[in-house]
Each structure stands twice: as C-alpha cells, then as structure tokens.
Amino acid sequence: MTDLHLAFRLPHGPRGIEIDLTLPDPGLTAIFGPSGAGKSSILRAVAGFERTGGLIRYSGETWEDGRAFTPPHRRRVGMVFQAPRLFDHLDVEGNLTYAARRAGCLNEVRPMADKFGLTPLLARKPATLSGGEAQRVALVRTLLSRPRLLLMDEPLSALDTASRAAILPLIEQLRDEAQLPILYVSHSLAEVARLATRTIALAEGRVQAQGPTAGVLSDPRAARAFGAEEPGSLIEARYAGTEPQGLCRLSLPEGQLILPALQPEPAPGEMLRLVIRARDVMVATIPPLGLSALNILPARVTALTDLDAASVDVQLTAAGTALRARLTRRSVETLKLAPGAPCHAIVKSVALARD
The missing domain is CATH 2.40.50.100 (RNA polymerase II/Efflux pump adaptor protein, barrel-sandwich hybrid domain)
Known part of the structure; x- marks a missing residue:
C-alpha cells in the first residue's frame, strides 16, 4: 500500500490551509487552483521543507505526526520546481551524473539521456540551454535520484508554448510507464485536463472537490477553484x-x-x-x-x-x-x-x- 495521507493545517493567508485527504497510487494527481490557494505549500510540506504540526504518512511510514519529523533527504521525494535549479558549473552530463552517483545508478545516465532526448545536450552548460531544454534536464536529473514520489510545482509555467508542447508528452510518458506516483501543482486547466488521473480542486486553503479528474472538472462545488475557468x-x-x-x-x-x-x-x-x-x-x-x-x-x-x-x-x-x-x-x-x-x-x- 503506497497511499499518501495528509492531515494538517498550515498558516497561509487569513484562514490558513486545512488538508485531510488520502491519495492512492499510482497515477498523476493534480492540485489545481488559483494563485495563492496554497498549492505549493502542500508540496513543500510533503517534501519536508516545511513542518506542519499535523500528520503526513506515505507508504505506511509516518513522515510527520506532530512529534516525529522525517527530514527531506530520508523521504526519497523528488521535486521539480518552476525554475530548473541546475548546477551552473557542471555540464548536462555532470548534472545527471551527480544525481545518479548519489542514487547508485551511474549506468542509467546514458540510457535515460537517450530516452528523453538529452544525448545531444550532454556536453553543454546550463547557461546555453533553452528554458524547455533546462527543464527537461531537471526532470531527468530528478528521476535519476530514484524517488519514491515525484512532486512537480508548476513545471511548465515559465515556458513558452513550443517548450510546453515538447515536455507535456514526457510527463504523460512518466504517468503511463514509470509507475511513479506524481503530485502535480498547476493553475492551468488545459494541463490538468490532459495529464491528471485525479484532481484536487483547492481554493482559499480548502479542498473544494477531489477525485477522478472528469468528475472534479464537472463538479459545481469546484467553481471557486476554477474561477474564470468554469467547470465543464x-x-x-x-x-x-x-x-x-x-x-x-x-x-x-x-x-x-x-x-x-x-x-x-x-x-x-x-x-x-x-x-x-x-x-x-x-x-x-x-x-x-x-x-x-x-x-x-x-x-x-x-x-x-x-x-x-x-x-x-x-x-x-x-x-x-x-x-x-x-x-x-x-x-x-x-x-x-x-x-x-x-x-x-x-x-x-x-x-x-x-x-
């Protein structure tokens, strides 16, 4: 059993964030809502970057329960941010090798580079990459760390249309083939509709609706989370x-x-x-x-x-x-x-x- 159970309250805005939910694996679960709804704060809590004082359990392990707290490096959670956060002094291969060496899988660097179209970029420094290329490197570097759970914090929000179009199929491939649970934050209805198997509609720090994506997108209770993007x-x-x-x-x-x-x-x-x-x-x-x-x-x-x-x-x-x-x-x-x-x-x- 690899369910992720969250039950906590975080200070955020005038009312805080209150979460109590269980997410089954595998698949891609999207946390959808307007800016300021508390989406990224939830990811930070799951990753261990922020203490909640509540309960976080994953795959039968208690990561936080108000007394005990498992630090980020022991949770084996991978996180892809809006900005790639690559090591500027290393080339692409060096960035990938750094993660693979720590995870004990150096033999996977070249196959993963081939699979995700990075082989022509291996000798280049991050400063020479386009935004889409850099984000692709960041994603593969995270996968080479062998995470048990992948968190993605609006990874496409800073990219142009062409770069988004190139990366979306890679995320679909991960969702369908990797058997890696993914928690994906977005404020884009198109991204959620395309990628998510399950969706949490969040507004003002409260879950408005959750479940299979088709049901949430059509749920009138999710209207506050969708704002102008009216459910359908x-x-x-x-x-x-x-x-x-x-x-x-x-x-x-x-x-x-x-x-x-x-x-x-x-x-x-x-x-x-x-x-x-x-x-x-x-x-x-x-x-x-x-x-x-x-x-x-x-x-x-x-x-x-x-x-x-x-x-x-x-x-x-x-x-x-x-x-x-x-x-x-x-x-x-x-x-x-x-x-x-x-x-x-x-x-x-x-x-x-x-x-």
Whole structure:
C-alpha cells in the first residue's frame, strides 16, 4: 500500500490551509487552483521543507505526526520546481551524473539521456540551454535520484508554448510507464485536463472537490477553484481524420464532433482529451434548424442540480458520453426538462486539452 495521507493545517493567508485527504497510487494527481490557494505549500510540506504540526504518512511510514519529523533527504521525494535549479558549473552530463552517483545508478545516465532526448545536450552548460531544454534536464536529473514520489510545482509555467508542447508528452510518458506516483501543482486547466488521473480542486486553503479528474472538472462545488475557468465536461474522443474546409472529425462512442483542423495533426486513431464548458452547451427539446453550430447531438437528461437561485446544472448523456449544461431555472421550466427527457445538446465550443 503506497497511499499518501495528509492531515494538517498550515498558516497561509487569513484562514490558513486545512488538508485531510488520502491519495492512492499510482497515477498523476493534480492540485489545481488559483494563485495563492496554497498549492505549493502542500508540496513543500510533503517534501519536508516545511513542518506542519499535523500528520503526513506515505507508504505506511509516518513522515510527520506532530512529534516525529522525517527530514527531506530520508523521504526519497523528488521535486521539480518552476525554475530548473541546475548546477551552473557542471555540464548536462555532470548534472545527471551527480544525481545518479548519489542514487547508485551511474549506468542509467546514458540510457535515460537517450530516452528523453538529452544525448545531444550532454556536453553543454546550463547557461546555453533553452528554458524547455533546462527543464527537461531537471526532470531527468530528478528521476535519476530514484524517488519514491515525484512532486512537480508548476513545471511548465515559465515556458513558452513550443517548450510546453515538447515536455507535456514526457510527463504523460512518466504517468503511463514509470509507475511513479506524481503530485502535480498547476493553475492551468488545459494541463490538468490532459495529464491528471485525479484532481484536487483547492481554493482559499480548502479542498473544494477531489477525485477522478472528469468528475472534479464537472463538479459545481469546484467553481471557486476554477474561477474564470468554469467547470465543464472532460471527455475522450478518437481522431477520425480531416473534413473539407479546414475541419476534422473526432469520434465519440455514439457520434462525432466536428472541430477546426488541429495543428499539429494527431495520428490516425489517437485518443484526445477535450474540455467542454457547461456554459458552452445549449439544450433544445426539438432538433434545431438554422444554427451555425456544427455539433448538435441527440441527448437525454440524466439529472438536474440547483446551483443557485437562478441557475441549474443539467447533466446529459449525449452521443454516448456525459455532458453538462448550465441553464437558467426559467429555461429548465420552459423546456420542461426532467430526468429521462429526450433533447438535443448544441455544443458551441470545444477546448482541446493539448497544451
């Protein structure tokens, strides 16, 4: 059993941070929320950089319980920061060798450099690297330290679009192949939607929602954590090819979506994650005509949840997948929507969780 259990209160802002949760392994768990929510403070506590006075347990070991405290070097936790923090006086190979020597795995330096595309950079000093290259070196150096748990503190936030696009597949590869538990802090909805198997939505030092990412992204209780990034539906679709006039098709279990052509073009049959915000879904009780929307899906209402005095969260099954729409109470009453009612979902906008 390698669950990570956190239960503590940290001074942070006017109310502090209160955490009590258990995270199962493996996979990538994202801590998502606005700046100042306390995300990085949680990582620092798990790494042992900050005492909490509470309880932190991992893999059956007590790292902190208010009396005992395990120092960072004995926790075998690897941490990747926003800034790479490489040794400037060493070249890339020297940085990797430093971590590998301490972990007793010098024979892994060259294979890891090859695997992550660092071989051409081995003789270069950190000052000559781009931001994306330096962050890739920092990630591999951390892996060569053989951590039991990998912490990543907004590792892409300082990178440009091209550098992020190069590193995201590496993080996906780690998530899928390394069997290494990852705790990943981000304020980017696109990153969370693409990478996370589980998500903790954090706002004002409190957990608003937690669980599988698709459920958290659609949970109205997470609204404070998302802020302007309103929760919606996280769905998977298979790339099915191009259409005329610069469009492409994505296959759903019982239908398809039409989107503007994607660049770079995905591989045939590649599975993609999509985010559809609740405010970008309209509902009609009869097939609508004369609309510019390309995606009109047969649907059925599965549940209705009151959000406030004026708004209702309408849960739908459309084309074999779950969608959510945020409607006014007046619209729900006018359309006579109820669980089981047939309808049509008009999807106005789809965001690809790709960068």
